Amino acid sequence: MSSPGTDPGPMPMVRFDKVRKAYGPLVVLDDLDLDIAAGEKVAIIGPSGSGKTTVLRMLMTLERINGGVIWVDGEPLTAMPRNGTLVPADRGHLRRMRGKIGMVFQHFNLFPHMTALKNCMEAPVTVLGLSKDEAAARGRELLEMVGLGGKLDHYPAHLSGGQQQRVAIARALAMRPKVMLFDEVTSALDPELVGEVLNVIRRLGDEHDLTMLMVTHQMGFAKEFADRVCFFHGGQICEQGPPEQIFGAPENERTRQFLRACLEAT
Amino acid sequence: MMFWDWELTAEIWPLLAEASLVTIQATLLGFCLAAALGLLFAIGRMYGPRWLSVPLAGLIEFIRSTPLLIQIFFVYFVFPEFGVVLDAMTAGVLALGVHYATYASEVYRAGLANVPRGQWEASVALNLSPYHTFRDVIIPQAIPPVVPALGNYLVALFKETPLLSAIGVLELMQTAKIVGSDTFRYTEPITLVGLIFLVFSIVAAGLIRYLEHRLNRRVTRP
Numbered sequence: 001m002s003s004p005g006t007d008p009g010p011m012p013m014v015r016f017d018k019v020r021k022a023y024g025p026l027v028v029l030d031d032l033d034l035d036i037a038a039g040e041k042v043a044i045i046g047p048s049g050s051g052k053t054t055v056l057r058m059l060m061t062l063e064r065i066n067g068g069v070i071w072v073d074g075e076p077l078t079a080m081p082r083n084g085t086l087v088p089a090d091r092g093h094l095r096r097m098r099g100k101i102g103m104v105f106q107h108f109n110l111f112p113h114m115t116a117l118k119n120c121m122e123a124p125v126t127v128l129g130l131s132k133d134e135a136a137a138r139g140r141e142l143l144e145m146v147g148l149g150g151k152l153d154h155y156p157a158h159l160s161g162g163q164q165q166r167v168a169i170a171r172a173l174a175m176r177p178k179v180m181l182f183d184e185v186t187s188a189l190d191p192e193l194v195g196e197v198l199n200v201i202r203r204l205g206d207e208h209d210l211t212m213l214m215v216t217h218q219m220g221f222a223k224e225f226a227d228r229v230c231f232f233h234g235g236q237i238c239e240q241g242p243p244e245q246i247f248g249a250p251e252n253e254r255t256r257q258f259l260r261a262c263l264e265a266t
Numbered sequence: 267m268m269f270w271d272w273e274l275t276a277e278i279w280p281l282l283a284e285a286s287l288v289t290i291q292a293t294l295l296g297f298c299l300a301a302a303l304g305l306l307f308a309i310g311r312m313y314g315p316r317w318l319s320v321p322l323a324g325l326i327e328f329i330r331s332t333p334l335l336i337q338i339f340f341v342y343f344v345f346p347e348f349g350v351v352l353d354a355m356t357a358g359v360l361a362l363g364v365h366y367a368t369y370a371s372e373v374y375r376a377g378l379a380n381v382p383r384g385q386w387e388a389s390v391a392l393n394l395s396p397y398h399t400f401r402d403v404i405i406p407q408a409i410p411p412v413v414p415a416l417g418n419y420l421v422a423l424f425k426e427t428p429l430l431s432a433i434g435v436l437e438l439m440q441t442a443k444i445v446g447s448d449t450f451r452y453t454e455p456i457t458l459v460g461l462i463f464l465v466f467s468i469v470a471a472g473l474i475r476y477l478e479h480r481l482n483r484r485v486t487r488p
Binding site: 061103107108126172 | 385388390395398403
């Protein structure tokens, strides 16, 4: 998959290489370096405004980066090699790269005028070129996997928040991405609905070798699920390591403060 | 001389009924053009590149700020100077359609702007092409809320079709004028035309309300 001449060695699934993001004078991410191996599950935690959601949004090409390069699966995401240098990616390259990534949003963003099944069929039919039957079979299978086999023909408005979010996960999976991004996927849910969504993500982690990147406030879930936890603060990774280290023996004072505040809140 | 001549009424009724078909035809064709072109105007103006959106905004402003009657005359009498010769009906429908397309585009603009940003982001995340994003995600959500406003323009357009009599389209008004000049009686033909317009407007308003109801039931938001 990797392009010759641009790839110096074995590449992680995702690499942020000195990535910079600023809104005018406000620097959101400052020379971010972050490697994520294939199949790795990374939780991103940190106070609001620390740039953690921006990391996911840049990876999904929802935000333009102002410097550096993001590599996905051995290829630059928003740039492409030409004559030995990197030039801004054209539409074709961008769409091919986007196909490797799926995203689940805090507010679900389901298509309200489509049933649960149609939500899962839209992109496979129009983007991947699957037949309606193939896409329906795939959608049905995924909705069953997230426990919604009985809600195929329900519109989002007739589903609970937890159910909507599970449809959104199935919808993203229907595109068979290599990397899945979860952006505070339980933050908009009533507390009693959080568990059903986390269970789906847990199963996904157990049964597939998807690379997963999640921004979360569920510290308990991050601790149990993630291979690595990154604590973001002020547009930088303040501290990262296995969950036992971050939650058990954080080295950075900021991490300690943040975790203490989280603990008090629950 | 009596005020109302029932005999004349019976005599001209078939003529007016036939002319009303022309009026309806002009209305429907004009509105279809306005609805389709208006959507293209709105999309081009909101999401098109600058070389498209800026001139388009100017054109829309220009058409909206000049009288429809002048535009009808322009299409019918001035286009031929540029080698575009249209019969009166075609010229009239074109002028009506383009004129109302500019109003419709403002309505669509409001509808498009009201589609939540998350819908666009989900479309990007699912890798939908711009075409499919508009066709399958954005437009189906943007249009139902603006159906009542579009419907008002359908009725407004309908009521402006008498302007086509100015270029000799044999619609209701033109027919009534001809009857008037033949019989020297205007009371019956003009009154009947007014009544026909009234009936059609009421029917159209009812249909729009029904359609609005249907659409609201189908598109359910969380």
